[in-house]
Amino acid sequence: MLCILFFAACGRHFDPNKTHKIQEIKSDFALMRSALEEAHPGLYRYTTPDSLKMVFEQVEKQLNHPMTERAFRRVASPVFAIIGCGHSGIYASKGYIKYTNKNKPKEFPLTPYWSQNKLWIIQNRTHDTTLTAGTEIVELDGRPAAKVIADMQLLIPSDGYNKTYKNVVINTNFGPFYRFLSGSLDTFRVVVKDTAGHVRAIRLAFNNPPSKVKKTNATMPPKLLPVVPPLTPKIAPKRSKAHLRRNLSFSEKDSNLAILDINTFRDQGFKAFYRRSFRTLQRRNTKNLVIDLRNNGGGRSDASINLMSYLLDSAFVVYRQVEAPVAKPSFNQYLGWKFLRFGVRNFWSKRTPAGGLLNRATGKTHKPTRKYHFEGNVFVLTNGGSFSASAIFASIVQQHGRARTVGRETGGGRYGCNAFVSPMLTLPSTNTQVRMPLFKIVLEIPGKDNGQGVMPDFPVEFSFQDALKNRDLDMEKVEELLKIK
Numbered sequence: 001m002l003c004i005l006f007f008a009a010c011g012r013h014f015d016p017n018k019t020h021k022i023q024e025i026k027s028d029f030a031l032m033r034s035a036l037e038e039a040h041p042g043l044y045r046y047t048t049p050d051s052l053k054m055v056f057e058q059v060e061k062q063l064n065h066p067m068t069e070r071a072f073r074r075v076a077s078p079v080f081a082i083i084g085c086g087h088s089g090i091y092a093s094k095g096y097i098k099y100t101n102k103n104k105p106k107e108f109p110l111t112p113y114w115s116q117n118k119l120w121i122i123q124n125r126t127h128d129t130t131l132t133a134g135t136e137i138v139e140l141d142g143r144p145a146a147k148v149i150a151d152m153q154l155l156i157p158s159d160g161y162n163k164t165y166k167n168v169v170i171n172t173n174f175g176p177f178y179r180f181l182s183g184s185l186d187t188f189r190v191v192v193k194d195t196a197g198h199v200r201a202i203r204l205a206f207n208n209p210p211s212k213v214k215k216t217n218a219t220m221p222p223k224l225l226p227v228v229p230p231l232t233p234k235i236a237p238k239r240s241k242a243h244l245r246r247n248l249s250f251s252e253k254d255s256n257l258a259i260l261d262i263n264t265f266r267d268q269g270f271k272a273f274y275r276r277s278f279r280t281l282q283r284r285n286t287k288n289l290v291i292d293l294r295n296n297g298g299g300r301s302d303a304s305i306n307l308m309s310y311l312l313d314s315a316f317v318v319y320r321q322v323e324a325p326v327a328k329p330s331f332n333q334y335l336g337w338k339f340l341r342f343g344v345r346n347f348w349s350k351r352t353p354a355g356g357l358l359n360r361a362t363g364k365t366h367k368p369t370r371k372y373h374f375e376g377n378v379f380v381l382t383n384g385g386s387f388s389a390s391a392i393f394a395s396i397v398q399q400h401g402r403a404r405t406v407g408r409e410t411g412g413g414r415y416g417c418n419a420f421v422s423p424m425l426t427l428p429s430t431n432t433q434v435r436m437p438l439f440k441i442v443l444e445i446p447g448k449d450n451g452q453g454v455m456p457d458f459p460v461e462f463s464f465q466d467a468l469k470n471r472d473l474d475m476e477k478v479e480e481l482l483k484i485k
Contacts, residue, residue, distance in 0.1 A: 014095035019066040024429035026063050029076060031331065032090075032434050035425055036083075039329045041440035042418035046084035046160050046451050055082045069096055069430045074180060080157040084451065085437065086165060086387060086411065087419045089157050093431035104209030105184070108175030112137055114167055115464040119145035121192070122468060126204055131192065133468055138199065139191035141182060152177050158411060159391075160451030164384025165411025168295065246270075248277045254288075254484045259475075261292040262307070265389040266299030271306055278310050278372035287376040290478055294381050294407065298388025301361070301420075308393060309369040311378055311402050316366055318396055321442040322359035322420055327351060335436065337423035344421055344438075359420060359439055378403035379481070381474045382456060386410040388419060392443060394454040399445045404481075407460050407474045410453035416441040 020028075033056055036043055043052065055078065062075045073090050080089045092100075110131070111123035119137040140148050149170065155177060158165040170177060179185070191201045245264050251257035258281055281289065291307075298304075305318055327345055329335060349357040380394050380403045391412025397403040420439035427434065442449075458481070460473045 014099040016070065016096060016099055017068060019068055020072065020430050021066055022063065025067050025072050026060070028072070028427035028429045028432065029060060029063055031334070031427055032076070032425070035329065035331045035334075035434070035436065036079075036088075038331070039324070039326050039436065039438065040083070040085070040088065040418070041323065041325055041437060042085050043083060045418070045440070045449070047082055052079075052082060055079055069093060069432055070180070072430055073432055074155075077155045081154050083157065084160050085418045086157050086159045086162075087417060087422050087435065087437040089435050091424070091433045091435065093426075093433060095431060105179060106186070106206035106208055108178055109204055109207045110137070110190075112174050113171055113464055113467060114149055115462065115467065117146060118464070119149065120464045122464075125207055128202065128204070130194070132194075134195050134464070136193040137190060138193050139189075139201075140178070141185075141188050141190075148178070148181070151181055155180065159387075159413035159417050159453065160449075162384070162409065162411055162413070162451070162453050164409045164453065165387060166384070168384035168411065246273060248280060250286075251479075251484070253479065254482070255284075256286060257288045257290065257478075257482065257484065258284075258286045259290045259292060262390070263296055264299050265296065265301075265303040270300070270303040274307055274310060275372065278369075278374055281374055281376075282372050286374075288379075288482055289374060289376055290379045290381060290475070291403070292381045293386045293390040293394060294383040294474070295385030296387070296390035297385065298390050298392075298412065301389055301392070304389040304393040305366055306369075308396055309366060310372065310374050311397055312368050312400055313402070314368065316368075316396065316400065317363060317444040318366065318392065319359075319361045319364065319416075319441060320444040322361045322439050323352065324349070324357040324359075324438045324440070325354075327355060327357050331425065334426050334428065335423050336426070337421065341421060341423065341438070357439070361420075363444075377482075379478050380405045381478075382407040382410045382454060383474075384408060384411045384453075386454075387412040388417060391454055392416070392441075395443055395445060398454060398457070404458065405454060405456040406458045406477050406481075407456050409455055412453055413449070414443075414452055414454045415445065415447070415449035416443045 059076055059079055067075070069092070073092065076090050109124070109126045110121055112119045113122040121131055121135045121137060122133050124131045124133070137145050139145060152170050153163065153166045156166045156169050185206065187203050187205045189201060189203050191199065193199045245267055246262045249259050249261070251259065260277060308316065308318070335341070344359070345357060349359045352358050378397070380397060382394050382405055386394060387410070391410040391414070394405055394410055395414045398405050418437040418440050420437070420441060422435055422437040425434040425436045458477055460477050462473060466473055
């Protein structure tokens with residue numbers, strides 16, 4: 001019996017080059033389409049049914065030959081960019097993920113940075129020392145750099161019509177997205193323009209993945225230029241994992257300026273951390289607070305609401321509507337998180353007359369936290385990486401006039417998103433995973449959803465040179481507003 005299990009396991013090795021029959025990929029695509037049309041809560045939030053129908057039909061026409069899983073995902077990805085929901089998307093199967101974790105693909109040898117409609121080299125990992133930081137990439141494999149970026153943006157879903165989120169993703173993950181866009185290449189041709197204006201074409205090879213070595217002082221690689229500007233002031237070099245997720249520090253220029261750096265709302269322990277932080281602010285009689293939400297991808301809604309309670313002066317409502325169009329989808333057998341969805345369906349929501357669900361968070365009133373409540377000036381730093389719960393936080397505190405936002409448009413929508421519960425739908429033939437948010441979230445703020453994120457009160461744009469010099473223009477803007485020299 002053990003021998004049978006052993007050989008059965010050996011026969012289940014994942015092959016990324018395996019092709020799926022036309023009827024298999026069409027069947028998976030049909031399931032994906034019907035699931036989206038049945039249960040996606042914001043399918044037509046930013047696009048019309050006719051426009052989306054046309055995109056579905058265009059994609060289906062391309063499913064006319066056997067495909068690998070990666071090729072299938074590549075063809076289907078634009079559907080989610082058109083929908084305009086950053087919590088939706090098509091992702092690799094579990095087998096594909098395990099395979100790539102064990103068999104690391106070769107790495108793109110350059111770190112480009114998209115800024116001011118140009119693609120710059122900010123880091124070079126080739127043996128060609130002439131490719132210095134500041135060299136412009138004009139073409140990649142015969143395609144203008146702007147066309148490559150535009151094609152990548154079609155692979156990245158974001159809320160509404162937002163592009164700041166897409167650009168953050170591209171600037172931090174250019175290599176993997178270029179491989180997804182162009183296939184598994186060993187070399188590529190690049191046309192570059194140096195700082196003197198000289199143009200030349202060269203062919204570069206992808207780097208082998210780094211071997212696993214024990215990280216010691218002797219084996220650590222030299223410090224590389226950052227892909228994006230730093231998000232926090234200088235802090236102690238030894239930091240715990242919790243410290244990396246969130247920390248409170250004080251400006252070296254002005255001890256009366258505190259910086260609360262929140263990199264995620266995902267983990268536990270946020271109540272104790274906020275309580276300690278605001279107690280410290282009160283004891284130090286701090287007058288000015290910066291809440292840094294740049295590249296905070298969101299997480300728990302209760303974590304962001306708890307932070308709001310230390311700032312807002314009166315009772316507040318965050319969610320005007322948290323509603324799912326169907327209570328139990330017809331494709332339930334392919335949908336994950338069954339126990340969580342059972343609890344949400346039966347204990348945390350009530351049925352609507354139309355057969356959907358209305359979550360109990362709808363219209364819920366929250367009270368301010370009186371103990372250690374902060375009364376001083378508040379600035380919230382945002383960028384395209386401020387998504388989901390962090391964008392909701394920025395939207396609510398800005399609407400209540402309790403904070404001034406500094407930076408760039410958030411990646412998350414100002415009026416809400418589609419989320420709350422977002423399980424994976426596993427397509428049975430290819431095992432590709434489709435992320436399916438089940439609830440439409442509408443925030444309790446006036447006005448009409450125009451598909452934008454939270455727009456900063458004080459916009460700040462980084463040039464490539466600013467990023468190269470490691471400048472933090474957002475903090476500089478706060479210091480300017482507070483007249484800190």
